[in-house]
Amino acid sequence: MYAERPAPAGLACLWTRTVSSETVQRVVPDGCTDLMWTPATGALFVAGPDTRAQLASVAPGTLYGVRLPPAFPSVFGVPASEVRDLRVPLAELVPSARLTSFSEMVSFCASRVDVDPSVAATAALLRSSDVRSAAWDIGLSERQLRRRCLDAFGYPPKVLQRVLRFDHAMRLAWAGRPFASIAADAGYADQAHLSREVRALAGVPLGQLIRP
Structure with missing residues (x-):
């Protein structure tokens, strides 16, 4: 099950995806980048803009995401092209980030985003x-x-x-x-x-x- 809800000013949306069993999902290009968090593992990573479909293996549970507007450099400090078609741990882009909850993830993005x-x-x-x-x-x-x-x-x-x-x-x-x-x-x-x-x-x- 996928659900979206409104995000704080400056962000595109907040979303969750919940599955009851391991599945493979096709993620298609949409012009967006997302910061994602998996509570079960603590994994926190950036999904860069895609130019082709990605097949993602999704474990049972809930995946939390923040969808970002086209303001990538202000949030992560690098051009969006550097993570095109990649999934990159947040720590590789912002080593100082120590986020342990969805609310912290949202606050992190909202405090850094600078939309032109x-x-x-x-x-x-x-x-x-x-x-x-x-x-x-x-x-x-x-x-x-x-x-x-x-x-x-x-x-x-x-x-x-x-x-x-x-x-x-x-x-x-x-x-x-x-x-x-x-x-x-x-x-x-x-x-x-x-x-x-x-x-x-x-x-x-x-x-x-x-x-x-």
Whole structure:
């Protein structure tokens, strides 16, 4: 069972995932990074931004997470690109962190996060514009835009566009929209384009991905 609840100002959301037996779950790219804590083992690690699906073995019990906005460097002190497609113990990024509860984990993130409004604007522009046009509208060179995206999101701009479009498509699919409608609304050339991108990013067809 997966559940989300509102987070303190500056954070995206708080979430828990509870399973009664060991299972393998497919985690697909969503443009986010998370700090996760497993009470049973005390394991505390950062899940970096993914460019492809990850198969995660989940032990029985509850996993706690804090989903972060694109403000990775302020929280962990390194660009998000340094942990892309990785799961890294928090101690390797912030050796001074000594967290022993979910509330401490939330407070740690909330006290360090520094959201730059221009970063959110960057993502919004890249949802609807090509990279050159987005850079022009923001007032950056393409090289500067690339650096901003790598620092905050962990992706270069074109990969960020793909991931954001895929995440939009997934939300529509979970809402029960027809696949052809999803392709049009999410910005794919056609349904075949949607199918290729889902396979590339998730590793399985869309129908299988959203199957209960």
